[in-house]
Amino acid sequence: MLNRRLLFLSGLLAAIGLPLPAFAQEKLPVVASFSILSDFVREVGGERVALTTLVGPDGDAHVYSPTPADAKAMAAAELVVVNGLKFEGWLTRLVKSSGSKAPLATATDGIVPLKLQAGDGHGHGGGEDPHAWQSVANAKIYVANILRALSAADPAGKASFEANAAAYLAKLEALEGEIKAAIARIPADRRKAITSHDAFGYFAKAYGIAFIAPQGVSTEAEASARDVGRIIRQVKAQKVPAVFLENISNPRLIEQIARESGARVGGRLYSDALSGSEGPAGTYIAMMKHNISQIEKALAAGPA
Structure with missing residues (x-):
């Protein structure tokens, strides 16, 4: 969480009409596990977050090997956003090795996962498909979970996060229409x-x-x-x-x-x-x- 005393002080100064000191404007350090998730966090978090992406553009999160820089980012984070559904098999080890105490937000919470057929021949028999973002309806759930997590980590930013999320959800609604038309x-x-x-x-x-x-x-x-x-x-x-x-x-x-x-x-x-x-x-x-x-x-x- 952002330092509670700083939040209290900034609220007090705002209440009596004094300008906020520079330290009250510090961005929330957030880690997102891979690039698609990072884009959702950026859309909702806007200028209030300092975002680190672990698996970057064109990266394969299935076979990713975390780096020392990743562990450093995790240790400094005040929120970590992950996909879940066993997509990031390496994440538990990274959290442990980094000593991170940041809350972990699972973006797929509330999504009903697709079941994989038992014995699919690839070692995934009977498991759950982690690629939930490929449905725009699920992407809206990702956004709602990220909004909730950011608002809990930075309560002063809640109104800003809500406005960003509402604008983005409208774009996702239009996207859904385009896909169905195609x-x-x-x-x-x-x-x-x-x-x-x-x-x-x-x-x-x-x-x-x-x-x-x-x-x-x-x-x-x-x-x-x-x-x-x-x-x-x-x-x-x-x-x-x-x-x-x-x-x-x-x-x-x-x-x-x-x-x-x-x-x-x-x-x-x-x-x-x-x-x-x-x-x-x-x-x-x-x-x-x-x-x-x-x-x-x-x-x-x-x-x-």
Whole structure:
């Protein structure tokens, strides 16, 4: 929490009409575990937070190895925001090694996780899919959880956080409409695609696109030759129109599936990480717009 005595003093000075001292304007040090989550925190926190992102743009949080700088940031943080659902398998060790006493806010609290099929062949049988941000309805829950956590850590900023969150939620509402409109333009029998790892389950459930992935929900597990062969047969049998690269994955697997199945490569999707600020997916909204644009372009028309 921001120092309670500073908050009391700033409130007292404001009440008697004196200007606030510079130290009362200090930003809340917040750590977010990966780039998509960091964008949500930035939207809600605005100028009141000093944000550190552990797994940056194009980074793979499934296989991340924390650095000494990460431990230092954790030790200094007054709030740590994580995805949860076992997405950050390395986080418990980092919290322990850093000695962090900061409250941990889990952004997926209240989201009903998708269950993974038992025995999916990738070591994830019966677990929960952590990629909940791929549904805009879930993104709104992320924002509500982050708003609650920031308001508890910095009560003086609550009104500012609420205003920021309301403005951002309106943008997410518009985004949801754009995605649904784009899906409606894709013929129903062409709403299927291949991605390299199973990161789009929530997107599939929310918007009606079927995704097939050889690698399971984590990039830690290598796809077997049997998996790849099965998917190539599936692509041919079901006439899957396109396969997609991902920004966090090696493209060779998808290129092999495209080559051997005859499906075309439909572009690059952003799954578990944003692009850099100069790229096409520098924010969550830009990421979702880019992805649906790529999906619509590849699936909406033309021969399978």
